[in-house]
Amino acid sequence: MAHPINHTLSVPVTKSKTEVILALDVETQDQANVILDQVGDQLTWVKIGLQSYLRDGHKIIKQCIERDKKIFLDLKLHDIPNTMSKAIESLSSLPISMLTVHTCSGPEALALCAKTAEKCMPETILLGVTVLTSMNQENLRSIGVINTTEQQVITLAELAQSSGLGGVVCSPLELPLLRPKLSQEIKLVTPGIRPIGSEKGDQKRIMTPKEAEIAGANYLVIGRPILAAMNPANFLAKIQSELAT
Ligand code: C5P
Numbered sequence: 001m002a003h004p005i006n007h008t009l010s011v012p013v014t015k016s017k018t019e020v021i022l023a024l025d026v027e028t029q030d031q032a033n034v035i036l037d038q039v040g041d042q043l044t045w046v047k048i049g050l051q052s053y054l055r056d057g058h059k060i061i062k063q064c065i066e067r068d069k070k071i072f073l074d075l076k077l078h079d080i081p082n083t084m085s086k087a088i089e090s091l092s093s094l095p096i097s098m099l100t101v102h103t104c105s106g107p108e109a110l111a112l113c114a115k116t117a118e119k120c121m122p123e124t125i126l127l128g129v130t131v132l133t134s135m136n137q138e139n140l141r142s143i144g145v146i147n148t149t150e151q152q153v154i155t156l157a158e159l160a161q162s163s164g165l166g167g168v169v170c171s172p173l174e175l176p177l178l179r180p181k182l183s184q185e186i187k188l189v190t191p192g193i194r195p196i197g198s199e200k201g202d203q204k205r206i207m208t209p210k211e212a213e214i215a216g217a218n219y220l221v222i223g224r225p226i227l228a229a230m231n232p233a234n235f236l237a238k239i240q241s242e243l244a245t
Helices: 029-042 050-056 058-066 081-090 107-120 137-142 149-162 172-178 209-214 232-244
Strands: 019-023 045-048 070-077 098-102 125-129 167-169 187-190 219-222
Touching: 019 232, 029 050, 029 058, 029 232, 045 058, 050 058, 050 070, 058 070, 070 081, 081 107, 098 107, 107 125, 107 149, 125 149, 125 187, 137 149, 149 167, 149 172, 172 187, 172 209, 209 219, 209 232, 219 232
Parallel strands: 019 045, 019 219, 045 070, 070 098, 098 125, 125 167, 167 187, 187 219
Antiparallel strands: none
């Protein structure tokens, strides 16, 4: 939850190659405004997920664009190939820099989505979600997956690459396994990031920001640890400074 007070920034902002994406999972559009104003220019990327997009739609994207943010629209599309492809076409008027689809939609759906995205939104990186970071081995078993979590993530990430996607979403724990198996062009985006002292919440396969950077992440998605901080701007700046050293 964002705190409404606009704290002054006391930690200097430094840039690193691994970028932080703020998951803008908030209750209202006003809260989104407050947090965006608090973090200001030190933040380049915001992730708009189902909670915010289903409530505010294009308005929240416009609001972020007005503040010069790059948009990661995390809709995790998962349907039959034609429906996913048409959904991508429906989004083509929006300035989206990253968009997610579920890799368990299968090869036909992924290949068609990659083709549609290439045509309708050539600047957008299409990301394949592998195994959600809230899932562990036991959860996978309960939905009938007999692979280990690692095997399942590798299988789905390789499928994303062979289907023409530009990146994958995985847990930071799988980064050392995936980086050597995938082309350098494939972006690795990791939620499940928890700075020391932050609540785990429902995340199960987690790492600290610095550990995830060392393990090869290109982008770190961080939501609640920043949103719940007493001073989100300072908290973000501290993470960014650690990443840059
Ligand atoms: O608050 P927290 O840092 O856990 O936020 C993580 C964000 O990343 C949430 O918006 C969640 O939907 C998203 N996500 C995830 N695991 C995935 C893909 C996306 O947690 N595999």
